[in-house]
Amino acid sequence: xxxxxxxxxxxTLSQFExxxxxxxxxxxxxxxxxxxxxxKLRKDxxxxxxxxxxxxxxxxxxxxxxxxxxxxxxxxxxxxxELEVVRYTNxxxxxxxxxxxxxxxxxxxxxxxxxRYRFNRWREEQLVNGVKxxxxxxxxxxxxxxxxxxxxxxxxxxxxxxxxxxxxAAEKGATREQAMKAWEKLKSLDVPKNYxxxxxxxxxxSK
Numbered sequence: 001x002x003x004x005x006x007x008x009x010x011x012t013l014s015q016f017e018x019x020x021x022x023x024x025x026x027x028x029x030x031x032x033x034x035x036x037x038x039x040k041l042r043k044d045x046x047x048x049x050x051x052x053x054x055x056x057x058x059x060x061x062x063x064x065x066x067x068x069x070x071x072x073x074x075x076x077x078x079x080x081x082e083l084e085v086v087r088y089t090n091x092x093x094x095x096x097x098x099x100x101x102x103x104x105x106x107x108x109x110x111x112x113x114x115x116r117y118r119f120n121r122w123r124e125e126q127l128v129n130g131v132k133x134x135x136x137x138x139x140x141x142x143x144x145x146x147x148x149x150x151x152x153x154x155x156x157x158x159x160x161x162x163x164x165x166x167x168x169a170a171e172k173g174a175t176r177e178q179a180m181k182a183w184e185k186l187k188s189l190d191v192p193k194n195y196x197x198x199x200x201x202x203x204x205x206s207k
Contacts, residue, residue, distance in 0.1 A: 005190065009033060013054050020159075020187040026050065034059035040067045044158075064128045074135075081136040088123065088138075097135070102143040114152045114161075115145045159193040166195035 005015045007029040021029075026046040030038035035049045036059070045063045053059055073087045079097045088094070102109055119142050126133055154162045160183060167179040182198060191197040 011054065013051060016050065016054055018190050018192055020193060036061040037067045065124045079135060081134065081139065083135050085127065085133040085135060085138065090120070098139055098142050101139040102146065105139065105143045106147065109143060109146055112146045112148065115142070117155065118152060119145055163193065163195050170195065
């Protein structure tokens with residue numbers, strides 16, 4: 001059951017989904033098939049573009065966010081609550097600004113796992129939809145997400161994160177090290193990269 005499939009234009013969507021691909025592999029393949037701005041895409045965006053290519057045969061970039069790296073960064077303009085978000089960067093200074101201002105709004109605020117990912121996708125979605133944001137809006141949303149008491153919905157493409165979460169929740173008493181070993185094994189198998197597939201593989205081996 002070891003994965004032997006390689007990225008190719010003739011592979012099926014199922015073969016792609018069942019494989020585990022590193023970001024460098026996806027980027028090289030996306031550039032080879034002509035995906036526009038492939039070198040600027042995140043791993044999930046590369047996966048989405050390649051899925052589209054395998055289904056339609058057309059090399060398109062479904063990402064709508066601004067991929068331009070030209071122009072003055074917001075952090076270079078001097079971060080403040082009233083500054084409009086134009087060219088946001090995930091650098092240490094910007095992260096520290098958000099943390100510091102969020103603490104002013106909610107003293108003792110603790111960072112919740114998974115917030116940064118959801119915060120960044122929220123920000124991108126707002127800007128794509130033409131919503132004008134200030135850094136005050138960002139701070140308020142960042143603080144709101146960190147205060148949420150409800151579990152976050154699973155990340156659509158975050159297979160490692162989702163697998164670890166499901167494994168540790170279902171396998172009573174399991175350690176993170178055990179979960180990571182299971183994930184490393186699952187990565188090499190020609191099956192979907194989720195906990196359900198892992199249990200099916202384990203069940204078939206025990207028969």
